[in-house]
Amino acid sequence: MTKQRAVVVGGGLAGLSVAARLAKSGVQVTLIEKAPKTGGRAVTIPLKGFDFNFGAHAIYSRDSSYIRKLEKELSLDIGWVDFEPKKARYDLGHEMTEMPATLEGLYKTKILPDYGAKAKFAIDVVKTVSLLERGEEGVSIGEWFKRTGKAQDVRDLMLLMASSNFFTQEPERIPSTVFFKYYSRMFKTSKAVSYIAGGWGSLVNELERVILESGSEIRTKAKIENVVFEGNRVVAVETSEGRFEAEQFVFAVPPKELGKIFEGTSLASSIAPYLLHRPNYVLVYDIGLKKRIDTAYTYIYDKNAKVFLTDISAYTPCTPEGGQLVQAIAYLKSEEVGDRELALKRKEAIQALFDKHLPGWRDELVAQRYTEKAAAQELKVEDDQQLMPVQFHACSNAFFSGDWVEGVGQLSELSFSSGYEAATRVLRALQLVRTA
Secondary structure (H helix, E strand, O other): OOOOEEEEOOOOHHHHHHHHHHHHOOOOOOEEEOOOOOOOOOOOOEOOOEEEEEOEEEOOOOOOHHHHHHHHHHOOOOOOOOOOOOEEEEEEEEEEOOOOHHHHHHHHHHOOOHHHHHHHHHHHHHHHHEEEEOOOOOOEEEHHHHHHHHOOHHHHHHHHHHHHHOOOOHHHHEEEEHHHHHHHHHHHOOOOOEEOHHHHHHHHHHHHHHHHHHOOEOOOOOOOEEEEEOOOOEEEEEEOOOOOOOOOEEEEHHHHHHHOOOOOOEEEEEEEEHHOOEEEEEEEEEEEEOOOOOOOOOOOEOOOOEEEEEEHHHHOOOOOOOOOEEEEEEEEEHHHOOOOHHHHHHHHHHHHHHHHOOOOHHHHHEEEEEEEEEEOOOOOOOOOOOOOOOOOOOOOOEEEEEEOOOOOOHHHHHHHHHHHHHHHHHHHHHHHHOOO
């Protein structure tokens, strides 16, 4: 058996990005994935000529994102299509209004009632970017706004924005420190939202290409059965496909799975608190239409229903000729997850939004995908739920990455940023080994 220099467990976006960066840096990597294919939740599903993405495949703050770093370092071939703010609207129920994603949008939006409120919002943006407002540990953003006397109109807009960026019905529960860290970066970007041409599948293929072309390997259908320790170091993982030894290990699998594979080890107690955390679930309803229905907007966020519609086909080829693919995502409270009666009502509400914004869609419907419980993020960022560290003191050569691990941003950006940090630590450790 050939001893590998690094083993990466988990073939989602986090695991793939770690393995690709390590492999490109000259490390011999074995990527282990229990499923038949890599990608995890970043899946593109072909159905009747349409390419359905499992969840939104938007990248936020692309110009400063970690996927942008990886794109440059790994020479990834990614086709970017930038979000068009002029084609985005808030649906207020009685009328549509511009999103304040640009100065023009801020000037025109009816979310803020007058120029005085718009000036206050602009000042708060400057304060956030300048780090004059950072929040307070242990204080939610809703409570922080109340304490600081934030104007109600500005407060409502800030929470409305957070609702769509954090995929939550309850943005007031976001920790204030997390809120300000996120928007201090978001407000500075010139590429607020971008889409990957070809969806998640094209990115997964590119990361796989880098791994394989660098001489490393990907082992699918290999379920982790045990993690083997010697002292405070991991020496091997045992899988259904055999035993894999290495000097460094990265685990990019969700907390519940980590709890099982580390049970009885020296890391079990460190991981245990994170097993209690709640994931962030959403309801997803995608429709594929054989004929495009003309609409002035490619993104609509319904303020009252907490649902957004995105015309995915306006940003990336994903339909038969002349077709259209629209994705709707409804945010769920933790207590709503699994409530079938509520899910049916949400589905009907989404169909009503389709009727409103895509008249005649039922006659053009060819394919659809409906999921009552889709994980948008493995940890819901609210209250005292804390992201897992990239490394614990109890083990010197095990690292962690994923959208439940400490990093920059939210959603997929957490996977990329935590993966980048995990890879950096592995490279640093291997360099120390080589020079010893």
